[in-house]
Amino acid sequence: MKLLLDQGLPRSSAALLREAGIDTIHVAEIGLSAATDTEILQKAQEDERVAVTLDADFHTLLALAGATSPSVIRIRIERLRAQALTGLLLTVIGECEGALEEGAVVTVEPSRIRVRHLPLFPEND
Numbered sequence: 001m002k003l004l005l006d007q008g009l010p011r012s013s014a015a016l017l018r019e020a021g022i023d024t025i026h027v028a029e030i031g032l033s034a035a036t037d038t039e040i041l042q043k044a045q046e047d048e049r050v051a052v053t054l055d056a057d058f059h060t061l062l063a064l065a066g067a068t069s070p071s072v073i074r075i076r077i078e079r080l081r082a083q084a085l086t087g088l089l090l091t092v093i094g095e096c097e098g099a100l101e102e103g104a105v106v107t108v109e110p111s112r113i114r115v116r117h118l119p120l121f122p123e124n125d
Helices: 012-019 037-046 057-065 082-102
Strands: 002-005 023-026 050-053 072-075 104-109 112-117
Touching: 002 012, 002 037, 012 023, 012 082, 037 050, 037 057, 057 072, 057 104, 072 082, 082 104, 082 112
Parallel strands: 002 023, 002 050, 050 072, 072 104
Antiparallel strands: 104 112
């Protein structure tokens, strides 16, 4: 599993996740701090990474494009510190790894994890 952490998430979480064995980079580490959501999704797709964000726009962009990748984890819990985010992401990966590898959007809320497979709006045959 490879992750790309979006701006707004603690940069130090990338190091903690790497220590836990998860190949993780933060957008700030690769000069994408000011990148658009589309650019971040494109980078995640190119590098075969799961994008992790606080931003609802990622799901919308994937839906409008009918995309089958990249997978996205949207965190709907605010002000998580690096250690808490790391633990949360390790739990999400443990529970959703198969879906994330196949192509999915995962929404993480305080009381639940919701998984939707990509594409979000499949075309009619």
